[in-house]
Amino acid sequence: MTKKLLLKDVAKLAGVSEMTASRALRGAPDVSAKTKAKIEEIARIHGYVPNRIAGSLSSQSVNLVAVVVPSLNSFVFPEVLSGISAVLKESPLKPVVGVSGYDLEEEESVIREMLSWRPSGLIVAGLEHTEVTRRMLQQTDCPVVEVMDVDGDPVRHCVGISHLQAGRGMAEQILARGYRNIGFIGTKMPQDFRARKRFDGFTDGLAAQSLTLADLEHYSGESSIQTGRQLTSQMLARNPRLDCIYYSSDVMSVGGLMHCLAAGLSVPGDIALAGFNNLQILQGLPLQLATTDACRHEIGERAARIILKSRETGGAEGLVFDRLTPAISLGETL
Amino acid sequence: MTKKLLLKDVAKLAGVSEMTASRALRGAPDVSAKTKAKIEEIARIHGYVPNRIAGSLSSQSVNLVAVVVPSLNSFVFPEVLSGISAVLKESPLKPVVGVSGYDLEEEESVIREMLSWRPSGLIVAGLEHTEVTRRMLQQTDCPVVEVMDVDGDPVRHCVGISHLQAGRGMAEQILARGYRNIGFIGTKMPQDFRARKRFDGFTDGLAAQSLTLADLEHYSGESSIQTGRQLTSQMLARNPRLDCIYYSSDVMSVGGLMHCLAAGLSVPGDIALAGFNNLQILQGLPLQLATTDACRHEIGERAARIILKSRETGGAEGLVFDRLTPAISLGETL
DNA sequence: ATCGGTTTCGCAACCGTTATCGATACCGGA
DNA sequence: TCCGGTATCGATAACGGTTGCGAAACCGAT
Numbered sequence: 006m007t008k009k010l011l012l013k014d015v016a017k018l019a020g021v022s023e024m025t026a027s028r029a030l031r032g033a034p035d036v037s038a039k040t041k042a043k044i045e046e047i048a049r050i051h052g053y054v055p056n057r058i059a060g061s062l063s064s065q066s067v068n069l070v071a072v073v074v075p076s077l078n079s080f081v082f083p084e085v086l087s088g089i090s091a092v093l094k095e096s097p098l099k100p101v102v103g104v105s106g107y108d109l110e111e112e113e114s115v116i117r118e119m120l121s122w123r124p125s126g127l128i129v130a131g132l133e134h135t136e137v138t139r140r141m142l143q144q145t146d147c148p149v150v151e152v153m154d155v156d157g158d159p160v161r162h163c164v165g166i167s168h169l170q171a172g173r174g175m176a177e178q179i180l181a182r183g184y185r186n187i188g189f190i191g192t193k194m195p196q197d198f199r200a201r202k203r204f205d206g207f208t209d210g211l212a213a214q215s216l217t218l219a220d221l222e223h224y225s226g227e228s229s230i231q232t233g234r235q236l237t238s239q240m241l242a243r244n245p246r247l248d249c250i251y252y253s254s255d256v257m258s259v260g261g262l263m264h265c266l267a268a269g270l271s272v273p274g275d276i277a278l279a280g281f282n283n284l285q286i287l288q289g290l291p292l293q294l295a296t297t298d299a300c301r302h303e304i305g306e307r308a309a310r311i312i313l314k315s316r317e318t319g320g321a322e323g324l325v326f327d328r329l330t331p332a333i334s335l336g337e338t339l
Numbered sequence: 340m341t342k343k344l345l346l347k348d349v350a351k352l353a354g355v356s357e358m359t360a361s362r363a364l365r366g367a368p369d370v371s372a373k374t375k376a377k378i379e380e381i382a383r384i385h386g387y388v389p390n391r392i393a394g395s396l397s398s399q400s401v402n403l404v405a406v407v408v409p410s411l412n413s414f415v416f417p418e419v420l421s422g423i424s425a426v427l428k429e430s431p432l433k434p435v436v437g438v439s440g441y442d443l444e445e446e447e448s449v450i451r452e453m454l455s456w457r458p459s460g461l462i463v464a465g466l467e468h469t470e471v472t473r474r475m476l477q478q479t480d481c482p483v484v485e486v487m488d489v490d491g492d493p494v495r496h497c498v499g500i501s502h503l504q505a506g507r508g509m510a511e512q513i514l515a516r517g518y519r520n521i522g523f524i525g526t527k528m529p530q531d532f533r534a535r536k537r538f539d540g541f542t543d544g545l546a547a548q549s550l551t552l553a554d555l556e557h558y559s560g561e562s563s564i565q566t567g568r569q570l571t572s573q574m575l576a577r578n579p580r581l582d583c584i585y586y587s588s589d590v591m592s593v594g595g596l597m598h599c600l601a602a603g604l605s606v607p608g609d610i611a612l613a614g615f616n617n618l619q620i621l622q623g624l625p626l627q628l629a630t631t632d633a634c635r636h637e638i639g640e641r642a643a644r645i646i647l648k649s650r651e652t653g654g655a656e657g658l659v660f661d662r663l664t665p666a667i668s669l670g671e672t673l
Numbered sequence: 674a675t676c677g678g679t680t681t682c683g684c685a686a687c688c689g690t691t692a693t694c695g696a697t698a699c700c701g702g703a
Numbered sequence: 704t705c706c707g708g709t710a711t712c713g714a715t716a717a718c719g720g721t722t723g724c725g726a727a728a729c730c731g732a733t
Binding site: 052056080083086087099101141230231260267285286291 | 343344386389395396412414424435456474478563564565568600619624625
Binding site: 674675676677678679680681682683684685686687688689690691692693694695696697698699700701702703 | 704705706707708709710711712713714715716717718719720721722723724725726727728729730731732733
């Protein structure tokens with residue numbers, strides 16, 4: 006940890022001007038192969054790490070894409086991220102993740118923080134934001150993509166699925182298979198707008214056949230197998246006639262399955278189960294749980310592509326509204 | 340999206356100098372409450388987002404902490420992250436995550452990228468790095484904390500557990516309970532150094548009682564319940580006398596449990612199972628799986644505290660070497 | 674009215690890199 | 704040998720804020 010090593014030092018050591026050193030290290034043109042090699046060598050030996058803060062300020066460009074998601078524990082967003090990373094890998098852009106904790110105020114502050122770094126693009130989960138956030142998203146001149154959800158009014162680009170439709174679709178499947186005493190277990194609504202939409206779509210679907218939910222349970226905090234199991238146990242105890250439960254997340258339905266296993270209930274004979282997301286953890290369980298695929302990876306990929314395209318066209322690209330179709334898989338529990 | 344709104348514009352609108360506006364918006368002293376309120380109001384109305392690139396260049400300070408982890412899908416690092424976030428929440432610092440994909444070359448490039456933003460600190464998982472990475476970590480003047488592992492030679496600060504010890508400890512427990520035909524299922528070693536250390540510690544522990552592994556299986560790619568189940572099935576098929584399997588991850592041991600459930604094997608009567616990490620997903624399963632807690636949240640907290648302290652002392656703080664003790668929980672499967 | 678001590682504010686000089694554009698070196702052809 | 708054109712390089716001025724002072728304004732007390 007000697008002295009801070011600056012570009013000017015590297016340049017001096019190489020016997021060239023700052024400019025030439027800068028160009029060489031960035032791979033910019035107008036530098037002879039020989040000088041470039043020499044400068045690179047010197048930079049390598051001395052362990053020069055360029056100061057991108059200064060560089061970005063000067064070039065007015067930042068090779069970062071801000072990605073704002075509600076949580077990283079929930080199994081679901083990492084996969085969106087991997088879609089984004091996969092596409093960005095072929096470009097100089099890098100994703101930077103911010104976590105909003107399912108809290109719109111926190112989201113506002115995270116987005117403000119990210120925008121203050123002037124990223125090349127912003128990808129944010131969900132269409133619901135504070136007024137201030139919406140204004141920021143409108144005013145910023147980097148491309149903005151709202152992902153995961155299409156039921157609402159996007160600020161700019163939008164890629165996702167309709168959770169209303171997903172909920173309704175699952176209701177139809179459940180009804181088609183003859184279940185009539187149906188329970189719902191989901192997160193506290195104010196936290197998770199998409200879960201609420203699935204719930205609304207689901208009850209809509211029931212209402213279309215003049216049915217209502219036989220039972221309903223909300224929980225707060227992160228979803229977990231544990232909570233899924235407990236709430237299922239409680240619900241079945243107080244409502245033994247239930248023949249099907251729809252969960253707002255696969256993690257919860259796995260918990261439901263675990264309860265049934267432990268209680269010796271046959272699935273779907275005694276009770277049918279269905280979740281949402283088509284998470285990885287569904288693979289390898291005793292029964293293939295019914296679920297709806299949320300197209301997470303593809304959503305990430307498409308969002309990233311919008312950012313890339315917008316970079317090429319210089320922000321003059323047309324508005325994208327990508328509504329993917331969530332596929333239901335019935336598994337063995339419906 | 341009118342014109343870029345700069346500090347100078349806000350200042351002009353408020354009828355003050357740039358300096359006063361800058362101070363007001365940063366909450367710096369030497370601004371009267373009245374002027375400050377006025378400036379803030381104007382900034383709010385017009386949706387001014389400060390340019391932190393310029394700010395950081397000028398103030399030579401960046402309120403970001405770089406966190407480099409191998410993966411976000413693996414269930415384990417998000418919890419380290421949440422420990423970091425929890426501690427940083429009380430400070431102006433924000434974590435920024437980079438993913439290295441269990442690849443040291445990629446890690447090098449991610450770390451170089453992060454350091455080029457001159458963060459206030461760097462937290463990186465693991466003690467194994469390329470030579471170039473080590474040099475960067477030594478040369479940088481921000482505090483560096485290597486986490487998760489203590490078996491090795493840290494560049495500077497270090498917080499983690501001994502995976503050698505964790506493996507050995509589990510071996511002792513398994514042997515103490517009378518198991519003698521023991522199998523191991525783990526990730527391909529070159530990818531995951533900590534898994535390899537647990538493996539080494541485990542075989543050491545067996546060797547201490549003149550035992551060797553009865554069977555061994557490696558897989559590549561991410562751990563999953565699915566693979567855990569498949570590999571367990573294969574191993575038990577070719578080696579029916581096995582009485583215990585140790586997995587390099589809980590995700591895998593859950594898969595093992597699922598196989599046993601499906602195959603009608605009694606656990607631990609027919610076969611005992613043990614994993615590692617003490618992941619959330621172990622809660623709510625039919626049986627409480629044996630595991631070792633990896634202290635993930637606490638490791639994150641402590642690492643973040645080191646960064647904070649170093650900020651106070653101006654980098655003059657002493658070297659920290661925190662070796663936490665991983666607690667084994669036997670559950671019901673040993 | 675004068676004075677010392679605070680507040681409150683603004684000027685100027687940076688922070689480390691890159692864009693711009695002009696200067697110089699080099700090269701083959703006339 | 705001279706010339707136009709192309710490689711290669713360097714001086715200078717940004718980029719948008721903040722630090723470090725000094726200046727001005729304000730205050731109650733003398």
